[in-house]
Amino acid sequence: MTDTVIHAEGVGKKFIIGHRVEQHALFRDAMVNGVRRFFSMGKSVLKGSGGIAGDEFEEFWALRDVNFEIKRGELVSIIGHNGAGKSTLLKILSRITEPTAGRIEIDGRVTSLLEVGTGFHPELTGRENVFLNGAILGMTRVEVRRRFDEIVAFAGVEKFIDTPVKRYSVGMYARLAFAVAAHLEAEILVIDEVLAVGDAEFQARCLDRMSEVANSGRTVLFVSHNLAAVTALTRRALVLRAGQLTFDGPVQAALSHYTSSLGKSAQRLHWGRGGDSTLISADLLDETGKPTERFVPGTPLSVRVVVETTGMPGLCIELTMRDELNLPIAFYSAGIFNHVSLPTEIGRFECTITLEPMLLAAGQYAIDVATSFTNVHADHVVDNAVRFFVETCSPGKISFNFRQSLGTGSLAMTLTKPIEFKPLPAASTS
């Protein structure tokens, strides 16, 4: 009991969402209903039970019956799809909203970082904003003053510290904001998606700083979509799905649980349509043929594409792979490389494109899928149709994780035959 710092029991959060349902064909009906609504609104205003100008109310549980325990010094990540309830859970833990059901006991001071640069005021200078932001995050003035030089140096904005932040570049702004947050002294740190700022180099520094914080014995709760960061920073993960805790355990197992649930629950946005062809879906497949978000370097990369065609000849599928910086790093065209076109009859087809193994560096990747007329004229392009990540990439025998964030590219090169050193005669000095 002594080293449990967070104990959550049956935590739930309910939202009431209003829908506007009525469609009045008659102006008279609209008038009558308007008046009626006015009175019922008046009644609810007086009673203090709020209703805004929406009509039907529906209950929605953003979180339901969540139980977990966190020990002192643990690093725990919370993963889940958009709308799974991660942010709601963080907001409850950081006391921004209160749970509708259940109870959480916390030992120690929670500092939450749901956003960097909360409360930054554009008119104030960098220096003033550091103090403002520090106070908002719960630091005292003395604390901020003590760490001020460190913060400014970390952000690398020494020269502009007395310039209003509205004159800062986006990068400088983000760096200063993160720098303040990174120097918080907290017992329990709750972090949400803050790594999504700055350039790659700065992100790498943020990650380093976070692992420093994490290794200094503090309890850290971390939410991110950056699965590579999740594996790098934490040992344990909670997986949320539709408001419920579906997994709690080691981070590796959590990731496979998370990605395996993908095929069932992935909510696809409508991708629109092309002229003669329409891409319906695209998935990365694992070795058993199931959709996944994780790619193991050195294994074949299989992408399953579902496409509709009008039967127009000459259409083919193209893939463009992008790295974390959204730069194209690899390209495949079924038409140019292999002379494979879409079937010349109307209908919906599925195909799997299996590519040679690649030693991709650890990190995030996305593949744009397109149909085009032999690379001349694109018909339907879907950017970032497939997203996946590589957890570890160890090309050699020694355990070294080759990561995109090292800045040395995203492909590891391999040898086809061993390196031999042949002695040469000593170079003549003349």
Place this chain on the structure above:
Amino acid sequence: MSATAHTPPNRLILEAGRADRQYWYDLWRYRELFFILAWRDVAVRYKQTVIGVAWAFVRPFMTMVIFTIVFGHIAKLSGNGVPYAVLVYAGLLPWTLFSSVFGDASSSVMSNSNLISKVYFPRLIVPLSTVVVALIDFAVSLSILVALMLWYRVVPGWQIVLLPGFVLLALLVSIGPALWSAATVVKYRDFRFVVPFILQFGLYASPVGFSSAIVPPEWRLLYNLNPMVGIIDGFRWCIVGGDSPIYLPGFLLSLVVTALFLWLGIWSFRRTERAFADLI
């Protein structure tokens, strides 16, 4: 680590509808945030304006001039021997204090919504910090009063030492309705449009442009249901003395109404505060 050394060892329990026992302690612990938010509001107030801080002088002065002309010269209301400009200005001071606290605090929660949805702190800090800004403006306005009194050679009596007490009362009068309205605006945005209306109405319903002595005696007590009446009378009494006597039963009634509003304000704010992040 040192920062957390003085954190109480008691455990924090988050539960639905749980009255937070640590709230008032937290309010004290976050006092630095209170000052910093107030300082921010002051610092950005006159940024990118042409005449800058001069606005703090121009606004009350022009209002005084207009009121003196309208009530003193056009409507020819009596000032009981006191220069009308001083009479008006003595009423304008507490009213401006009230209206800026009420107006700014009402919108304060909404305009700080980015903080409220991202960080925890006792929400009372947000509307309360607007009080500091209003007080600074008040101090500036007070200097105009001094100049005005020198100009008209009005010498205040001993009552002037009670002025700080009335300033405090004026703040208490403002804070109650301000908190209530700040909480209401979060829930019902329509209320935003009601606030300027209340202020405009209140300006004429309170004895700002005239002395409350012109109200018929049988209505006087009823008139004091408006707590600002007692405060403004008190201000006048402090500044111009016996010529503008304070009406005691009315003043006591104003105090009761003030206390009532204050309780209502804090109660309703504390009640809705927990749901702010969900409503914003």
